[in-house]
Amino acid sequence: MHAINDKVFITSVLNPNMRVFDVVMCTEYGTSYNSYVVVGSDKTALIDANHATFSHEWLEKVDEALGGGKPDYLVLNHTEPDHSGCVAACLKRYPELEVVCSAAAAINIKHITNLPELEPRVVKDGESIDLGGLTLQFVSAPFLHWPDTMFTWIPEQKLLFSCDFLGAHFCEPRLFDHKIVFARDYTTAFKEYYDAIMAPFGPWVAKGLDKLEALDPEVVAPSHGPILTKRGRLATGIEHYRAWSAVPAADTPRKISLFYCSAYGNTQKLAAAIATGIRKALPEARVCAHDLVDADMAHLGAELNSSDAFLLGSPTLNRDAVPPIWNLVAEIDAVNIAKRPVAFFGSYGWSGEALPALSERLATLKAAVYEPQFRVRFVPSENELDAAEEFGAEFARSLE
Template sequence: MNAAVPISQEIAWIGVNDRETHLFEALWPLPEGISYNAYMICDEKVALIDTVKINSALSYLEKISAMLPAGKKVDYLIINHMEPDHSGSIKVLLQQFPDLQIVGNKKTMGFLEGFYDITENLHVVKDGDVLDLGKHKLRFYLTPMVHWPETMMTYDTVDKVLFSGDAFGGFGTLDGGIFDDEVNIAFYKDEIRRYFSNIVGKFGKPVLNAIQKLQNLDIRVVAPTHGPIWRQDPAHIVEDYRRWSAHETEIGVVIAYGSMYGNTEKMADTIARGLAEAGIENVRVLNVSKTHVSYIINDIWRFKGLILGSCTYNLGLFPPMDSLIRHLENKLLTNRVLGIFGSYSWSGGGVSALKAFGEQSNWKVVEPVIEAQYAPHAEEMEQCAALARNMANEINT
């Protein structure tokens, strides 16, 4: 979108879409792109809230110039989050408006100097401080580790807009509509959860702390730095983030497997059929060699049951499976039920590594743990069916 979009009489979205970046943070695929949301408040004083990634700075500046009332200047830049996809245009902005005051908390200023060598015109705020723009009064809420140590949120006390930074955001460009009542939210839901589970999910406790801090606010609009702006049902996205941060789940099972020549895959298919026969409708069978780990983690975050299957490779785990469990260890995910299976030819090692992961994760492990030598035979296939039944019983209790 080439023009600013009004949120209220004095507040506008001045963000940009990115359909060119292939990997967010050089890690996570962006098949649906991503938006970098920034905002502008035109009052007696003019305030900007966050900037955009440097490659979109020109479009960002054009929106500011078009919105800026005649004879006015930009007085403040409020930084909710210093990650470069939101702070990347600060130096360009200062070239255009050299006298603007940069507003952030004490930790923000360390990042500002470290990234951009900016040490002047700084306005440091503490938790609960208010910035008076005239009609609009902005209150600041420090929300550390959502998901960086300097993160904070800005609340407009007049129009009841919460500028929430990376919290309550998601992947996906804003294609025409920018509000939840202008787009098909179902289209965004998986990408919002994939964003949460891979970017923010490790920091679930700080997210819950932030939600607790904000619970008494009258929030009519949630305006994050990525994804749709929530004005019709802002409580929806807050509740989603609460559930995911609390590691609450839906009934379903993810079967993630690694198979070089199809033997472990046969076991995965038998388990999947057993789950269906046991009444589990949500079954995801994912090949770790083909499916990017971010999509696997997204589904694992959603469902209660996880069954991991791996062939043995060089006396240990199949490398893509090893990568998956390292990611899971990093995410600190709780409240899951785990099943384990695999195969080997001349040497074991894959299944024992999965068992070690299960012990370390503190998840409940469902029996039987299955390891087939060479190809699975009738006995192992019967065990796979038993694992499916036991998993279904466990996640339905």
């Protein structure tokens, strides 16, 4: 049985084969669903549950950690089903168990377990439960990454259960940071996890870090990936989260990005001319044009989401914008895109549906859709390229 110390056992289940998480996130390195058993002198608590698929395996581990005893509490730091999918099975096995969670989580868990009689013990920020020699202290951490999220802190051990915060979809059998074998892969997985799960909640990440640093933990045990220790990778992880969640300084040059596809180079020519126009109008801006074919979508999605304004360029093929552009649109951080200026351009042959379709979608996402769209029939002429440059300049001036 793996353990953090003689009172905290690790009941994590490894899923090395997972390749997609939550439909949207590619997970090249699998994952672990971490959970823990904390044994006090009077009471015992489970920290987080598991994915429903692994109910059986998880309950076996819990049994082993309990050594024949019964748990008193099940702390749910967050109710996403990768951690709550076996709560119902757990309650069936241990009917006396008291579920402990935030107010938001209490509502969610009723709908997840479909147990209307379930009445969790709702805890607020700062409340605690005495296990005998060990205290569970609850730290509200909303939007990291659901409204329900909290951390659980054991002051006697300076140990923080941080839920998804500082986690990674990464799966190595030795569960601690100082035992990682493929360190570069872990670094990649840690960043990808941040981008996919935490990035939309930058200000909340900063608040979570403030709380975490005030506690000054020796060990941070997240709900996915390796456990982080002070002598291992904890400081680096915190440093990364600080940098990634930082608000750019007011004098940071604006970033304006163009994303386009082009089957025959026509939309590409427009992209180049529009970029020139933007640069002339806003010489201090950082302007970058990205061809989507063969590009890494997750990377380009991050580029788009960190742009102050952006443009989407697509030809019309079979009455629509092309799939890579839609794939990029799917990477948009819908939580934070509202009011972000976006313009559209592209070449078409006869019907030209691409730009209206994209514009409609971005309007639904509440971006600040710029009018007019810039479209050209087939191959742009010299005049049309000049007009494209002027279109870029106009768009740039509209941002001032």
